[in-house]
Amino acid sequence: MINIALFASGAGSNAAVIIKTLHQYITPQEANVAVIITNNENAGVINIAHANNIPVAIINLKKKDEAAQTDIYQTVLEQYNIDFIVLAGYLKKIPAAITHAFPQQIINIHPALLPAYGGPGMYGTKVHEAVIAAGEQQSGITIHYVDEVYDHGAIIFQATCAVEATDTPDSLAQKIHQLEHQWFTKTIAQVLQSQK
Numbered sequence: 001m002i003n004i005a006l007f008a009s010g011a012g013s014n015a016a017v018i019i020k021t022l023h024q025y026i027t028p029q030e031a032n033v034a035v036i037i038t039n040n041e042n043a044g045v046i047n048i049a050h051a052n053n054i055p056v057a058i059i060n061l062k063k064k065d066e067a068a069q070t071d072i073y074q075t076v077l078e079q080y081n082i083d084f085i086v087l088a089g090y091l092k093k094i095p096a097a098i099t100h101a102f103p104q105q106i107i108n109i110h111p112a113l114l115p116a117y118g119g120p121g122m123y124g125t126k127v128h129e130a131v132i133a134a135g136e137q138q139s140g141i142t143i144h145y146v147d148e149v150y151d152h153g154a155i156i157f158q159a160t161c162a163v164e165a166t167d168t169p170d171s172l173a174q175k176i177h178q179l180e181h182q183w184f185t186k187t188i189a190q191v192l193q194s195q196k
């Protein structure tokens with residue numbers, strides 16, 4: 001059975017949908033969400049974990065160098081015997097030692113059409129603000145494998161939405177969330193089944 005760790009730093013709407021719908025695509029005997037891991041003690045995703053009786057690990061990365069952060073990740077991933085990692089709105093860089101230890105076993109969702117609008121500083125509403133400021137007529141989501149560089153790993157899936165002249169960062173975020181909630185779980189299951 002594949003033990004999945006969901007990483008999130010904020011509200012956790014993607015985590016909630018994954019927890020709710022994963023077993024429409026893959027059986028509990030094949031894969032399960034074993035733990036929700038967050039760097040933010042105030043993250044809304046903690047309440048989602050509690051509501052679904054899923055263990056929560058709050059990791060403190062503040063003022064720690066990469067080696068110390070790597071130890072923290074390794075310890076929690078070993079504690080829950082994790083085989084596969086899903087980044088669902090996680091705002092910290094996964095250290096290279098961890099990405100190398102989990103080849104093609106870490107995936108991320110990004111709220112734009114990579115390679116555009118990715119990299120350091122490109123997260124949350126900042127992405128939508130940049131897309132609108134650039135006058136883009138479409139945006140979308142990218143699900144990709146995670147390597148040691150932000151938003152650089154091989155692209156697995158993309159879906160698009162229109163950006164209207166009347167769109168604000170909030171209205172665009174809503175469109176993006178709808179795409180994420182429609183496609184992320186299905187894509188996770190397809191990746192897991194492709195690796196059997």
Ligand SMILES: Nc1nc2c(c(=O)[nH]1)N[C@@H](CN(C=O)c1ccc(C(=O)N[C@@H](CCC(=O)O)C(=O)O)cc1)CN2
Pocket residue numbers: 087090091092093094095096099108109110111119120121122123146147148149150151152153
């Ligand atoms: N090794 C990797 N780690 C992570 C990746 C990745 O591709 N490789 N993806 C990110 C998710 N992400 C975009 O999809 C992303 C998240 C956060 C940032 C960012 O600039 N973060 C800030 C800190 C923000 C904060 O603490 O509030 C920063 O690093 O200065 C960029 C992209 C998850 N991890």
Ligand SMILES: NCC(=O)N[C@@H]1O[C@H](COP(=O)([O-])[O-])[C@@H](O)[C@H]1O
Pocket residue numbers: 008009010011012013014015088089090109110111122123124127176177180
């Ligand atoms: N670059 C990373 C990034 O911006 N990720 C984005 O954070 C949001 C988390 O929402 P959620 O907490 O409601 O799932 C999602 O839109 C996700 O694509």
